[in-house]
Amino acid sequence: MTEVYINSKFAGYIDEPRLFIEKIKEERRKNKLDHNVNVYYDTKSDTVQIEHGKGRARRPLIVVKESQPLLTEKHIKQLEKDEISWSDLIKQGIIEYIDAAEEENCYTAFFDSELTPEHTHLEITPLSMLGLATSLVPYGNFNQSTRLNAGSKNQKQALGFYVSNFAVRMDMDVNLLHEPQIPIVQTIVHEISDYDKHPAGQNIVVAIMSYKGYNMEDAIILNNGSIQRGLARNSYYRPSIAEELRYAGGLVDEVSVPDKDVKGYKSEKDYRFLEGDGIIYPEAKVKESDVIIGKTSPPRFLSSLDEYNLASSTRRESSVSVKHGEKGVVDFVLITENEEGNKLVQVRVRDERTPEVGDKFTSRHGQKGVVGLIVPEGDLPFSASGIRPDLIFSPHGIPSRMTISHLIELVGGKVGALNSRYINGTTFDAEPEEKLRKELLGLGFRENGTETLYDGETGEQYQAKIYIGNMYYLKLKHMVANKLHSRARGPIQLLTRQPTEGRAKEGGLRLGEMEKDTFVAHGASLLLKERFDSDKTTVPVCEECGLIAVRDEFKNKSYCPICGDNAEISFIEISYAFKLILDEFKSLCVYPKLYLKSKY
């Protein structure tokens, strides 16, 4: 007696569970039952589960009977001629949707050559084991799976053509590649996903060789000529937003060129781009600290009455200006209203980015690297036909990572470029390497993809034959221009008087606990003191009570609030953080008494 559940609700008993589920499947394939129905026989609990509800993940598989797939050449021809459609195949019971539970009772083959009498289903394509981004990697079946994961991860960070209505959008932090191309070596997923509508890379000539050590540790070398011709150039967009907020008491922000007597007025130079309405004009070239949208806000605290008359002198400056370390050209100005009806101003700033040392690039095979050197075109090696590589990739990146697909794409790209055709590199179903080699030989090149190159500086022939060909390369969104940071002096935190943290706040680079230990280990005591000087202060200390005293600069005298004017007061140099902790002790009713001793 086997229990039967329909949508997890008990329905009754049956005697022959296997026959029962076979019958249901049969009926479903005959289109007598809805194709939404899935059955599952659980041998452990001896129950049959029938499901036809919503919310189950299901996937289509080809039905196999007596080790023959029901889908035949005839069907495929009919499909091609548009005589039948996908839903016809489902109605005929050739393809069925299997849910996670029913999958447990199935035995599915990836290829029809693997089919045995035990098989119940055949995958429509082995590519279905991969996700969308992963199936964009050409020749993926030649790789370690970790490299495929890395490759698809990289593709998600590539710069490209992300939407076609970018001109009217105000997206935060976006990049547009200037001359995007579709890859020469493609997979069928490129076609399916309309990759030509949103490409994300460029086909370039790649040579695999060392170059003066500037491409060690995964670095790459770029051809300056290619860069000048527009290789991997992109625009970086960042909108600035200002809103006329309303405050209690009918006070509002105002977008305008701030008056000179506004609290916190910057310098006149900073406002020079603003037009009469207080907003910058398009195509203005802006630099760090230039004001984009001029804005003033009412005073923060309305304590005394005289602040009520709202003379401009009491208003605060709250303009939006270009952030530290950024530059660009004003691209687009948008003046509108937000949901509450407040005036909303958005200004998009664009910055053209040409590749520079430190920018990140990758092929589609998890072979990411950072530009290590940009070489003048004349100094790069060249082939007999005058080809110079756009990019030089280090051979040391290959053996440990075993990305064979990287190497095959290079030959594939070369054949495709020379024969002006696209190469099918679909994982498990690609044009075979031998075929590419033969074709390359027929084009008058060495069949293994290598060529004799000549040193660009001396003109001498290299002894080694260089593996060179075309590859699809992606520029990744991590660009040095967004990360470069250094500081000598700069802003400090209000509370601790120590430097701020982070690039956005022009912060310092922390010398941490372990770094401190290295100074101690070297016995560099005074250097250590100097490094931690960032918050040093001189404080008056009362010799009598050992607490911090008061220095009155107006009267030019010091006194102790406890011991009075006549207490002996000395000045000591300590870190401000220590003064703070003394204050905290006092707040805990702990009396931190300092005993002073002459240093000499």
Place this chain on the structure above:
Amino acid sequence: MSIFTEYKNKLPRKILNEVKEYTKGMSEAKIKKVLAATMEEYENTKVEPGECVGVVSAESIGEPGTQMTLNTFHFAGVAEMNVTMGLPRIIEILDGRSNLKTPMMEIYLKAPYSQGKDIRKIALSIKETLLNEVVSEFMINIAENSIELRMNNEKMKELGLTENNIISSIKSGIKGYNIRSSKEAIVLKSKTKEETINKVYIDKEKIKKIHLSGVKGISQVLPVRRGEEYIIITSGTNLKAILELDYVDSTRTTTNDIFEIQKILGVEAARQSIINEVFKVIESQGLDVDIRHIMLVADTMCNSGEVKGITRYGVVSQKSSVLARASFETPIRHIIGAALIGEEDKLTSVVENVMLNQPVPVGTGLPDLVTQVKK
């Protein structure tokens, strides 16, 4: 050999002997030169005053230690017995934990036995046997309020135990029961009639742990061949009881429980044991840390007269400076404690001076003026 006597107290004996060996057959003047050069070199090798040996040790152990974390799980379970190794073991030792994850002994044997004589028998006799190992079934007779034990005769024969042995062991292990043996079972009958079933059940669980034979605490034994001789590796330790056995070589037998060593052999032995145990782990990971760094750590842990871990309860609590203690975990506790007794901080160590932004008294910050400038 008068030339060497001059250096007898200046150079370590090992170096002196090496020089002796090296200078054999040299002229006296040459030997003198060699000795002088050796002396100079020896003086140069010494640690300079103000050198921060503690931090150097910490860095020298800590830096290769970061690689250890990754290596650890590769070795898990490969050893003959499951032994904590790698970083977890180092943490265990340096924290001064008293209940180890895998307590272990290495028992060396005296001459005839160390060559493999009766090695299995000895090993088995050391292993602690509990009642539930020789009993195949425990049953409670609800009507009679009694516990019946079905014995596993094969196991008993293997361990050389008789029914009478077991009965006497049970007798000393639990009170309030009449024990008699019937065919194929030992029956424990409660003396008092109003015993509840609950109590009988609890007692049934209790007698499972009754000690029958072997050394208490030794749960597993493994005789292995090490080099030319046989030793017994055990899991579980009982150093005192093992050392009392007459076939055990008590000079080499050891345990990995540092606190047990401290209790039985004293701190100095515990110090050496810390060094050995830490070094064993570091060596097994294929790392190269100079033993003197580990010695310094062991000294720090033991210099109060008993083993103290490098934790806020151990070594750190011994620091004289309030600020230094407060800077390492639970600051409020230390500040309040200091405030209650009016503690004074002389600012003599590193952390306090970093907090105050003063030069730390180490290296170049150590020298001070000896003479007072006249006012």
